[in-house]
């Protein structure tokens with residue numbers, strides 16, 4: 001049975017913890033320039049329907065450094081769902097390649113891709129979730145704190161695909177997750193309930209950012225208008241004004257908290273230059289760890305580790 005990584009919950013708790021361990025081992029090998037080429041002779045198609053910097057660069061670089069060859073397919077190359085049906089392209093690509101990574105708008109398309117592909121499919125973001133990002137984020141927190149005990153993460157901003165992946169991780173690992181968002185911009189209710197019912201984590205959805213960040217170990221934010229919602233950017237800028245992560249909000253945690261952002265960041269909107277550049281900002285460690293987390297995910301899907 002081939003395995004896919006469409007949601008964090010495609011991995012068990014043990015598999016998630018093992019992914020973090022493997023990511024750190026492979027990261028050390030790459031830093032030491034060891035000759036480690038488990039993907040020798042393998043190819044991966046990377047299908048993009050949306051723009052990307054980190055996802056494209058980290059997957060292509062990671063797969064190459066582990067001995068494989070990755071092909072970048074831009075939104076114009078495949079035009080998924082327009083030029084060709086998802087189920088057709090999934091079967092074609094998996095005849096050529098050992099792995100597929102895709103970044104799509106519609107989450108249903110990602111599920112269809114996984115259903116029809118005979119090669120493992122890795123989700124590089126949909127409108128609904130971004131599982132590789134959250135694996136990299138928790139790996140980064142683990143590296144900085146040394147453990148994941150008594151962890152409070154407060155996400156401030158739009159209840160979007162990033163929040164959905166945090167909620168999925170909260171089903172597998174115990175932590176306190178708070179989402180502070182304007183009314184009407186919360187995450188999917190059914191997913192919030194499912195995360196609560198999993199019985200691992202404490203989940204709160206709040207609308208007062210100052211109260212939400214109190215005592216948080218990590219403050220996390222993301223753009224107010226995601227890809228596909230950019231035409232709402234000006235309206236959202238008004239609705240989200242009180243949710244900017246600035247020095248004042250960082251001080252309201254009452255402790256030295258890490259600042260995280262999946263990037264790309266829009267300075268002077270969801271956060272400020274001062275917070276991005278502050279000494280507790282770990283956004284670039286987080287960006288680097290995209291590659292290391294994904295390498296471990298791909299190795300596990302390929303049955304190579």
Ligand code: CP
Nearest residue numbers: 052053054055262263
């Ligand atoms: N964080 C992230 O996925 O970045 P890109 O959109 O640049 O890939």
Ligand code: NVA
Nearest residue numbers: 160222226227262263
């Ligand atoms: N929520 C953002 C994440 C970008 C990595 C988006 O979907 O555009």
